[in-house]
Amino acid sequence: MFDRLSDKLGKVFKKLKGHGKLTEANIQEALREVRLALLEADVHYKVAKTFIDRIRERALGQEVMTSLTPGQQVVKIVHDELAALLGGEAPRLELGGKTPVALMLVGLQGSGKTTTAAKLALYLKKQGRQPLLAPVDTQRPAAIEQLHRLGAEIGVDVYRSQPQQNPVALASEAMAAAVAKGHDVLLLDTAGRLHVDAPLMAELQAIKADVGPAEILLVADAMTGQDAVAVAQNFHEALDLTGVILTKVEGDARGGAALSMRTVVNKPIKFLGVGEKLDALEVFHPDRLASRILGM
Amino acid sequence: LGKKIIDAELLEELEELLITADMGVETSLGLIEAVRDKVKRKELTDPARLKTHLKAEMLTLLTGVAVPPLHPGKPHVVMVIGVNGVGKTTTIAKLAHHDLEQGEKVLLVAADTFRAAAIEQLEIWGQRAGAAVIKQKTGSDPAAVVFDGLAAALARRVDKVYIDTAGRLHTKVNLMEELKKVARTAAKQIEGAPHEVLLVLDATTGQNAINQARLFHEAIGVTGIIMTKLDGTAKGGVALGVVQETGLPLQFIGVGEQMDDLRPFEPEAYLEAILG
Ligand SMILES: Nc1nc2c(ncn2[C@@H]2O[C@H](COP(=O)(O)OP(=O)(O)OP(=O)(O)O)[C@@H](O)[C@H]2O)c(=O)[nH]1
Ligand SMILES: Nc1nc2c(ncn2[C@@H]2O[C@H](COP(=O)(O)OP(=O)(O)OP(=O)(O)O)[C@@H](O)[C@H]2O)c(=O)[nH]1
Ligand SMILES: [K+]
Ligand SMILES: [Mg+2]
Ligand SMILES: [Mg+2]
Numbered sequence: 001m002f003d004r005l006s007d008k009l010g011k012v013f014k015k016l017k018g019h020g021k022l023t024e025a026n027i028q029e030a031l032r033e034v035r036l037a038l039l040e041a042d043v044h045y046k047v048a049k050t051f052i053d054r055i056r057e058r059a060l061g062q063e064v065m066t067s068l069t070p071g072q073q074v075v076k077i078v079h080d081e082l083a084a085l086l087g088g089e090a091p092r093l094e095l096g097g098k099t100p101v102a103l104m105l106v107g108l109q110g111s112g113k114t115t116t117a118a119k120l121a122l123y124l125k126k127q128g129r130q131p132l133l134a135p136v137d138t139q140r141p142a143a144i145e146q147l148h149r150l151g152a153e154i155g156v157d158v159y160r161s162q163p164q165q166n167p168v169a170l171a172s173e174a175m176a177a178a179v180a181k182g183h184d185v186l187l188l189d190t191a192g193r194l195h196v197d198a199p200l201m202a203e204l205q206a207i208k209a210d211v212g213p214a215e216i217l218l219v220a221d222a223m224t225g226q227d228a229v230a231v232a233q234n235f236h237e238a239l240d241l242t243g244v245i246l247t248k249v250e251g252d253a254r255g256g257a258a259l260s261m262r263t264v265v266n267k268p269i270k271f272l273g274v275g276e277k278l279d280a281l282e283v284f285h286p287d288r289l290a291s292r293i294l295g296m
Numbered sequence: 297l298g299k300k301i302i303d304a305e306l307l308e309e310l311e312e313l314l315i316t317a318d319m320g321v322e323t324s325l326g327l328i329e330a331v332r333d334k335v336k337r338k339e340l341t342d343p344a345r346l347k348t349h350l351k352a353e354m355l356t357l358l359t360g361v362a363v364p365p366l367h368p369g370k371p372h373v374v375m376v377i378g379v380n381g382v383g384k385t386t387t388i389a390k391l392a393h394h395d396l397e398q399g400e401k402v403l404l405v406a407a408d409t410f411r412a413a414a415i416e417q418l419e420i421w422g423q424r425a426g427a428a429v430i431k432q433k434t435g436s437d438p439a440a441v442v443f444d445g446l447a448a449a450l451a452r453r454v455d456k457v458y459i460d461t462a463g464r465l466h467t468k469v470n471l472m473e474e475l476k477k478v479a480r481t482a483a484k485q486i487e488g489a490p491h492e493v494l495l496v497l498d499a500t501t502g503q504n505a506i507n508q509a510r511l512f513h514e515a516i517g518v519t520g521i522i523m524t525k526l527d528g529t530a531k532g533g534v535a536l537g538v539v540q541e542t543g544l545p546l547q548f549i550g551v552g553e554q555m556d557d558l559r560p561f562e563p564e565a566y567l568e569a570i571l572g
Contacts, residue, residue: 036321042502045315108500109525109553110381139553141420142413149412149434194528221381225318225502227530248380251465253504276380276411 004295005037005078009071022065030074031059041254041293044229047263055081079290086262086269087286093120093270094214094242095185100132100178102186102213105245106204106235109192112247112273113219114143117189118150119273119281124185125156132183134159134174136167136207137191147189154278157183167191171207188213195234205238215242217270220261222249228257232264241265247273250280256293302335302343310346317533317570320503323540327353351567357536358563361545371403371449373457373482373489377475377516378496379508380463383524383550385414387496388458389421390550390558396426400455405445406431407438407478408462418460425555428452438462438474439481446485459490466511475516492519494547499525499532509538518542524550527557531570 012030013022031052038048058064058077067073095101103120105113114137121131133151135158137143144161151158159174171188178186188211193200208216216239218232235241244261249272258269269289272282307328314324327350334340340349374391376384385408392402404422406429408414415431422429430445442459449457461478464471482489495518497505512518521539523532526549535546546561 039315039321040503042318042504045312108528110383110498112381140417141424142416145416146411146413153412196529221498221500223379223498223501223504225500225530225534226316227318227500227528230529231500248465250467251379251504252467252507253502257502 005034006071006075006296008033008037009074013070022070024060026070027056027059027064027074030071031056034074034078037294038256038259041256041295042225042228042260043256043293044226044260047229047260050263051081051085051259075294075296079294079296082259082293083286083290086259086289088268093124095129097214099184100175100186101184102175102188102211103215103217104188104190104204104208104211104213105217105219106190106239106241107192107219108194108221108231111192111219111221112245113192114146114150114189115276115278116219116245116247116271116273116281117147117187118154118156118278120271121151121156121187122154122278123281125154129185130183131185131187132157132159132174132178132181133187133189134171134178135161135189136170136174137189138163138165138167138170139191143189143191150278157181167203168206168210172210175211186211195231201234201238208239216240217242218244218261218265220244220246220257222246222255222257222272223251223253224257226260228260229264232261236265241267243267243270245269245271245273246284249282250274254293254295255289258289259293300343302331302341302346306343306346307332310350313571314533317531318502319533319570320506320537323357323533323536347571351564351571354536354567354570355563358539358546358567361539361543369486369488369491371446371454371457371486372491373446373449373459373486374492374494375459375461375479375482375490375516376494376496377461377512377518378463379465382463382496382498382501384463384496385417385421385460386553387494387522387524387548387550387558388418388460389425389555391548392422392427392456392458393425393555394558395456401453402427402456402458403445403449403452403454404429405442405457405459407441407445407459409434409436409438409441410462414460414462421555439477442478442481443485446482446489450486466508466515472511472515479516493517494520494522495544496522496524497532497535497538499523500528500530501534503534503537505534506537506541509542509544513542513544518544520545520547522546522548522550523561527551532566533570535566
């Protein structure tokens with residue numbers, strides 16, 4: 001697995017030794033290998049295509065054509081461009097403006113929203129903030145209890161939501177409670193939902209309109225496949241996301257979905273979830289994820 | 297795919313269709329290569345027949361599978377495993393609901409003692425479905441819960457037992473060991489138990505599902521696969537690769553969050569959804 005792409009490209013270019021000069025066709029073959037590596041890593045078909053078009057020009061440039069190690073050159077170009085695409089603006093939480101500042105976590109079922117809400121609460125608490133966790137998932141059995149347990153574990157207050165309440169009303173009540181009790185951050189844990197579920201997407205829009213969150217973060221599983229594009233697109237269209245949090249990153253998934261989502265949403269990947277424990281939250285390094293997507 | 301001839305452009309469209317269904321590079325390109333050969337040898341010329349042809353090919357990939365013999369047991373013990381958040385607990389509720397409707401007596405064992413409120417979640421599902429739940433405190437040894445659960449199952453003469461396990465990544469060696477211990481505990485108490493080990497995969501998962509299936513199968517010996525969340529836009533095409541890699545049958549699919557959102561796996565319908 002280690003350096004597989006480099007090995008493959010090495011082979012592609014070795015075949016041509018003796019032929020003398022590199023040709024455009026040689027580079028095309030190398031780019032084909034790159035494309036397959038991206039697809040194997042779950043980068044979306046169209047995103048991979050656009051990416052290859054983008055790097056073609058650089059790969060055809062002098063630095064590769066005249067290089068003694070064209071394989072390594074191509075890998076370096078691919079890696080750098082990938083990291084640049086994944087990176088961008090500084091991934092920090094937007095906590096300016098009127099307090100309490102609301103942060104809203106959204107995403108598909110089981111992606112890690114509730115766990116991540118607690119992780120963020122702990123992270124903010126360590127920075128001297130006084131967060132309030134608010135369960136607005138009245139759907140999943142024991143979802144409210146789950147957040148209460150996690151809040152107790154890290155010593156963060158959790159709003160007393162009741163499962164028979166309406167999620168939109170709940171979010172507003174939680175905001176009022178945050179104001180009354182002097183919290184400076186409100187973390188809203190919403191129920192998992194499919195991006196194509198119109199009534200549930202409208203519910204999120206209503207919560208957004210009422211609470212006016214400074215951040216709406218899409219929580220997504222690092223193991224997600226090609227569906228990442230449709231998911232990100234729909235959530236972004238409905239809510240105008242401010243960022244993405246990738247979970248379950250400590251496993252062996254290549255994480256190509258991150259590139260798909262980053263491309264669609266065009267907002268930073270802010271954090272990585274790297275375990276089930278509540279301190280298993282890391283800031284994002286585009287460099288590392290680029291290497292991982294390429295299987296290096 | 298409404299074309300006159302099967303040309304490079306059509307094959308590229310096909311490639312996009314298969315890859316975006318999460319079928320993976322190897323399976324997709326393999327199928328396309330076979331089509332290309334047939335076109336060259338003039339065995340396949342009509343684009344209208346392309347879909348039928350592919351479907352047949354894919355069907356053989358899915359059905360060359362030997363269903364492992366079921367060791368009948370009373371009570372029949374089923375362990376449900378998989379990575380975090382794929383839908384194990386919900387699927388157990390669905391399976392229990394199905395069995396209860398068939399008139400079977402069902403017991404649920406809350407062996408996820410790790411995740412916050414996992415026990416409460418299973419209890420609520422147990423109440424809704426009408427099945428008793430055997431549990432201990434959060435943080436207790438899952439094998440001890442299973443020991444209690446199977447003792448209760450024998451005493452109460454139930455037909456079926458479902459063991460809910462904590463989600464774990466297949467790469468975590470210590471957690472996989474814990475799962476083996478749970479299985480060993482079951483075997484000591486009831487001959488042949490667990491009689492079934494069902495691996496739950498999430499349809500939104502990409503190529504990593506193959507690693508999941510391989511490592512869980514190597515560690516515990518899986519008997520069947522359930523794919524959840526097929527009610528969204530994800531096609532779950534990685535299942536073909538999973539079946540190729542493990543030889544395990546896909547048995548059920550999950551199509552929603554409610555108790556009756558479970559269906560038997562039907563290869564034809566599944567492939568129809570991929571090929572459109
Ligand atoms: N390994 C690992 N597991 C994680 C991570 N983040 C969350 N999980 C686990 O993933 C599972 C689902 O997490 P939840 O926080 O309940 O997910 P959710 O998005 O709130 O789920 P719903 O509310 O049902 O939509 C749980 O078992 C978590 O412990 C992570 O970074 N790594
Ligand atoms: N749309 C949809 N959601 C599902 C399906 N199956 C489960 N879910 C949802 O997925 C989320 C996670 O389900 P759980 O049953 O808690 O998953 P789990 O594998 O037990 O999770 P852990 O125990 O934390 O590893 C919940 O919000 C479920 O309602 C399905 O077939 N379709
Ligand atoms: K998931
Ligand atoms: Mg949740
Ligand atoms: Mg569970």
